[in-house]
Amino acid sequence: MIAICEIDDYPRGGLEIFEILDEIKSNHPDFKMTIFAIPYEMNDENYKPIEERKDWIRLGVHGWNHEVKESYYPSRRNAHIHARKKVDKLLDLQYDFAKIFKPRAYSYSWPLIEALRQREYTISLSSNYDLLHGHHLYHKWFSSFETNIGIKATFLNNKDIKIFYGHTTEDHFDYFPRFYNKKFKKQMRKGNYQFKFSEDVSVMI
Numbered sequence: 001m002i003a004i005c006e007i008d009d010y011p012r013g014g015l016e017i018f019e020i021l022d023e024i025k026s027n028h029p030d031f032k033m034t035i036f037a038i039p040y041e042m043n044d045e046n047y048k049p050i051e052e053r054k055d056w057i058r059l060g061v062h063g064w065n066h067e068v069k070e071s072y073y074p075s076r077r078n079a080h081i082h083a084r085k086k087v088d089k090l091l092d093l094q095y096d097f098a099k100i101f102k103p104r105a106y107s108y109s110w111p112l113i114e115a116l117r118q119r120e121y122t123i124s125l126s127s128n129y130d131l132l133h134g135h136h137l138y139h140k141w142f143s144s145f146e147t148n149i150g151i152k153a154t155f156l157n158n159k160d161i162k163i164f165y166g167h168t169t170e171d172h173f174d175y176f177p178r179f180y181n182k183k184f185k186k187q188m189r190k191g192n193y194q195f196k197f198s199e200d201v202s203v204m205i
């Protein structure tokens with residue numbers, strides 16, 4: 001079975017996370033992970049541990065400043081232009097981000113999806129949460145995905161893929177180090193997993 005591992009909200013929570021990631025790597029030489037980081041909070045110091053592990057850690061784009069509704073503007077008349085400008089800003093990031101994107105709380109909007117598609121980003125939909133609680137536009141978009149809008153996306157609802165997912169900060173119920181010790185460690189040992197980056201299991205929709 002394929003395992004994909006994602007963690008959100010880096011660099012919040014600090015550099016301690018790498019101790020646990022290194023432990024996983026030493027137990028599972030094949031281990032790979034995508035860290036979705038808040039771009040505008042990255043600096044040389046918190047980028048360094050990622051650079052040092054670039055063979056098995058990929059840096060994904062987690063919005064801009066991790067603000068509520070930063071990627072959702074339903075009533076703005078020039079929403080498409082606005083989204084395009086914001087996505088283009090990501091192309092100038094000074095650290096080596098992969099072209100995979102996940103907004104805060106999966107708050108996708110049509111203009112954002114369009115802008116990301118134009119810039120050939122892969123979008124992460126690796127959650128059931130957004131299907132159940134996503135806002136109106138996102139629902140509309142998702143229900144029509146079979147019409148082939150031409151964007152690459154990763155999904156959770158593939159039975160052949162197991163996802164290990166969490167957050168870097170302790171205030172989340174799925175704080176990754178805690179989940180790892182409680183649950184993931186056992187699961188990772190039990191399964192015969194082939195680790196892949198999220199992007200490697202993405203499909204065109």
Ligand SMILES: [Zn+2]
Binds near residue numbers: 009062104
């Ligand atoms: Zn987040």
